[in-house]
Amino acid sequence: MTELPLKTVDFETISANSDGSVVIPEVAKHVTKQKRQDLQGIRGIAIISVLCFHFLPSEFPNGYLGVDQFFVLSGFLMCMLLRRSSTSLKSENFRSSVIPFAFDFYSRRLKRIVPLYLLIILISVLALFYIFPDTAYETNISSGKRALVFMSNRATTQEEDYFSMLAIAVDIFTHTWSLSVEVQFYLIIPILFIIGFKTLSDEFQVHFYVLLSAISLVYSYCFCTETQAFNSVFARVWQFNIGIILYLLTESKKLSTDEYISLIESENSPTYKKTIKYILLISIIWIVSYPVAWPSAILRPIVTVSTGILMFLSENDGILSSHTLTYVGDVSYSLYLIHWPLYAYWKLVLSDGSICNTYLLLVLLISILAAVLSYECYEKWYLKLSNKSLMILCGILLVLNAGTLFKDKLNFDSLSQNSTRLDGIINGKVSFELAEKLNHDWSINDFKNLNVPSCDYETENGPLGWCRHKELNGKYKLMLIGNSWAANHGRIIYEECRNRSKSILQGSSQGCDPLYNSPEATHCTGTVAKYRKGVVNEKPDFLFITTKLFNSVGDPMPTGVTQLKDDPIYRAMKRHTDILAENVKYKLFLLKPLPHIDGEKVKDIVGMVKRREDLKEFDKVLIKRSSDLARRRYEQLFKNCKKCVSIDYMPLLWNSSTDYWRLYDENNSGLTYITSPNHLSPHGLELVRNIYTEICRTL
Known part of the structure; x- marks a missing residue:
């Protein structure tokens, strides 16, 4: 074997692949595996944990900790990119160097995140219009707007709580909260990095981030509710900083090539490091797969710190660097974005109230297949684009998203702005087409009308x-x-x-x-x-x-x-x-009380009336609870x-010929009296108005 020349590894030359893995170019020509494949393996474990938690929450109640692992990995990658861009900060003209530094960092991170993110939001919104139940519309349009600007990490609104409680809506963008936290951290980390880089030596930069982590941790545990700590970027800073500290410690070694090779060859690694590494790996897997929920206040710091230590010790680990696990890590971003909207559809339409059925397995398989296609055909493609082409792509997707999410405001119409009726009807009869539109609009805008x-x-x-x-x-x-x-x-x-x-x-x-x-x-x-x-x-x-x-x-x-x-x-x-x-x-x-209807059947009312089908049988199917x-x-x-x-209201809603409830206006193209969320529609309120007119007249 030819002896390799002794050469010190400068970690400032470390670069990142498009998939987020690490390349060390100074030793790449001597080392078979150039990337930190083990980090992709950890990323693979994290996404598997999240999938288990979302698809089978009762069996994997601690799987949410996979997101905490993502934050540590992101901190590592952020620090790597910032260190790579920091050469510009060494120039004498500090002010002029800040802009190129920030641009280089943000262009790299946003290039990785935004194109796929915007595409998934667009597809999800289109699915919301044409595939999801009407009752899912209102709350998801609001959450989609927040997701578009990376503001999903806020407490659940009362509107969302209400629809979730009725089991008639699931936020298809709820999983974007973690990306919102990450992007918001992007806004502050360059500032923190510059402060540390320009004022502190390499040795004290680690202490600086440890101090910031301590402040964030105290804020999270002492000044935040559980919900606030979950959503706040400031309460999550310590998790990103674990990754940053890990990278700085790794960089400070300045290993020689021979030392580097002796470290990455597993058979020469110290036994105690192997022991600690596998204890940590097994412990993390055991925690996230344990079928009993434990307090997040205890588990979160344990898994976060354990992940950081594991990353420090796992370089070129055979298990974590296995092809299957690293490929799961490669497709993890697509899989994370794609799986939740599909799961939400299963929950609303295909679950039939169960926590698991055959359709759930099918949705999981479709999620995996779609993620692989997304990674191979879309992610790899757009990561090769020039910055200019990428900006054009993102601009197009952004415009399309804005057009779909704000289409109600852009295309606002009303039957009559001068109508005194809540349903807007001034000429009595409406067409079947208009009735179908009104029934749809009344249901999706139900909460606003409260x-x-x-x-x-x-x-x-x-x-x-x-x-x-x-x-x-x-x-x-x-x-x-x-x-x-x-x-x-x-x-x-x-x-x-x-x-x-x-x-x-x-x-x-x-x-x-x-x-x-x-x-x-x-x-x-x-x-x-x-x-x-x-x-x-x-x-x-x-x-x-x-x-x-x-x-x-x-x-x-x-x-x-x-x-x-x-x-x-x-x-x-x-x-x-x-x-x-x-x-x-x-x-x-x-x-x-009135009977409780099956909200999903509201969309069928106009068609049943139009086709003059057996309304008596439909009336029975429409009512879900007597x-x-x-x-x-x-x-x-x-x-x-x-x-x-x-x-x-029974005299107004009872059909004497069928001796049963009729909760829609069969004489006016099937205008519904009850919305999908089981409230009186504007047409229903107009039906009962005279009751209150008479009551109030006689007070």
Whole structure:
């Protein structure tokens, strides 16, 4: 064997491949494996962990830690790129050197991330328009806009919580939160790097990043809630810094070629290093695959630090550098972006309420195949483009994304800006085509329509909370409470009662009945007490309670109970109703429950009416949950409550010829009375308007 000349490795010459792996050009001509394939292997383990967590969360509850591993790997790569670009900072004209330094860093990172990211967002939005259920539209358009500008790492809005609780929407962009954190870190790391590079020696730069990590860690654990710590880039700085510190420690070795070769040849590696390396590797795999969830506050630092140490010891490791594992690492970026929208579609359309079925396996296989095609055909292609061509590509994708995400604003139309009806219909009949569009629009804009323009909301939570109506000129104090149906009815009650009211207080909550706390609805704990306190403090002249049927007041009676007087649900409802009635001066109006529909069937209504198919059978399929028992409980309440007055929509929604519910307007092209999220549509609200006109007239 020819003796190699002794030569010191300058780690400032390390470069990055397009796939994020590491090349050491000074020794590349002497070493068979030029890239840090082991890092790709760790990346492969990380993406497998994330996939297991997303597809089988109950079996792999700790798989989310794969994202923490990604952050450490990203920190390593960022520091490598910054060190490579730092030669320009050594010039005497520091100010003029900063711009080339920053441009070189950002162009390299954004070139890797943005083209695929924008393409996946565009495809996801198009799928949202044409493939996903209507109920997924509203929350995902909002999240898509945030994802487009890398702002997905914020707390879940009440709107998203509400739709998720109903299991009618899944955020198809939720996985972009980690990329948002990473890109936001890109904004601050060059500044931190310049401070360390220009003011500190190489030895003290490590101490500098250790100090920053300590500050970030204290901030995360002492000053953030769990949600804030999860989403905040400042609470994640310490994880990126683990990778940065690792790179600086590796660079500081300045190994000779002979020393380098002796280190990477596994058979000559010190035994204790091998032992530590494999203990760490096995421990990480064991933690992320353990079927019992452990506190993230404990696991996150353990896995983060362990990953950093493993990266330090694993160079050219045979297992981590295996072809299969490194290829998984190569396709990990495509796989990460692609898998979640496909999983979301399975969750909404194909899961049928199950946590695992054959379709889930099919979706996983499609995700892997699509990721491989994306990597081989798209990623490799655009990474070879010039910066100019890449900017053109990204510009086109950005414009297309903006056009699709903001198309509602760009193509806003209304039946009539002058219409006084909530549904905008002024000429009575509409075409089948328009009816189909309206049914679609009412469903996808359902949550927005819960906002009442006349209400001053107490918090930023919007319609699901407390608000007071303004511009009133009557003499009575009114109060409206309920689940989201209170917000759903807020505008029509305001419009019909404003001239009879001096005050209207409105309170609504997400899926929580004001008369009964269901033990299964843990998010509703305390709701009944909250409404009771509100009524006691307000002491209204008239109280309206409007609720949508959930699995609470419609639940079956316990085994062995046959009489309503012995039914624990009814007894709880009566007890709370009596307390409310005592604090109402005149009357308490209660809306009798309506059946719960299958929201997915709303899109089929117009077609059924147009084709004159068997509507009786369709009506039965449309209804997912009967309201019979819930209505019986309410009827019993009215018998035992002198102040209680029944509001019943059944006469308006009952088809006498079929002796069954008909929840759409068959005489007007199938305009729906109920939206996919199970609220009254604007057309439905207009149907019941006269009920409130008469009630308010007689107050």
